[in-house]
Amino acid sequence: MPVVFMPPSDARRRGGSTSQTATRVLVLLDVLGTPVSPSCDVEDAVAVVSSLIRLQKLDFWLRNPDYLADELLTEFEQGLVSFDQIQPHVVRMLDGDAPYLHTYPMERYIYGAYEFIDDALAVLKLYEQIEHRRAADSGALSRRDYFLLQKGRDTIAAMRADIPELDWYVQQATAIGLVADAAMGATAKRRQYLQSEYVDTAHGDVIPSILIRVRSRALALKVVVD
Template identity: 55%
Template sequence: MLVSVMTPESRPRKRGGTSAQTAARLLILMDVLGLPVEPDCDLPEAVRVVRSLTRLEKLDFWLRNPDYLADELMIELEAARLPLATVQPHVERMLAASAHGHHYPMIRYKFGAYEVVDNALAKLKAFGLIVHRRGADSGDRARHDYYLLRRGADVANDMRASVPELQWYEQQADAIGFLSEAMQGSAARRRQYEQPEYRDAVLGSEIPPVFGRVRDRAVSLGLIEEAA
């Protein structure tokens, strides 16, 4: 029952998709990229934590915008921080024709890419898969930490076995993990602002795709072949 509720649907397709699609993505994100909880955590069923909604939003941007993530991996390759054997398979996958079916644009707001995920998080919480706690305050905003519970990790594993389409998001999350800035929301936000199309998007508008530019870069690096 839980798995069927979380299964991504092909329609309607709008921005981040349905709340069930968003919930599925966020659950995979938390399972793959969440930090192990501390031994003294007062939530005995918690297994991983994502510290702050900002980090969750920035991770979701890379997850659902494969063109931007592919460009980040190539930046790491050119800086000799990642090897070719790591980068090339991910870049090939993210720039293949099928990648467009996994592209969900986000809106540019004051603090960067943003999408309301309250309904998706509420769905995960209602099924007993996550809990959130108020963490340390950050500036003028309260920080909320999101804990993946053991039940949530079990559901994520069930979904992997029963929904092959989720393998894409698993691979995306693995690729995000190669970026050191992914560990902190503020660092991820700064890095995303280094992309000119992201930075220059009008407030309230969709952040435009960069598949063309990124594909040209991949061709110049010999990672993919030029389209006929």
């Protein structure tokens, strides 16, 4: 069932509330975080996402279903994933009210899609849901790694039980995991720069929807039907 994309409200352009951003971060860490090694020195850590860059790029795909659907179509055309793997996700992201209800656009800055999520990270750390560590003090390896703590995993599990609507975002994060380039922040960033609408957006402007183009592509590939 086709939809007409509606311009986002100011609240959506800011990524929603701090609590909404914090919830998305917990989902990303829970679903896409790498299990920590036995030698990890972060107490009660269960998963980690390496670098803020990767967290930002994952968040872009989580909150822009049209862009993620396009990446899944590319993975399918390249033979990297099967029709059965992507079809339910693409239909979920492109049909019905999903493109409007679940889209939280991001603005374009020097290094691509960007959203100030420090407030959400601070809240999560305050309530002992996450922890972060600097991987190196300086140089090319300087970055912060973000750890999901067991308390954070318990929180997201309880939220999923109480709020069935949250499962949409869990599925979205699962779909991101089908994109091979999502494994690292640098490769995810390069992948997003292949989208002409993304790269042509002026700094400070909202990255536009590509829903109409992506839905036409999905129809041509028979991944969705009229």
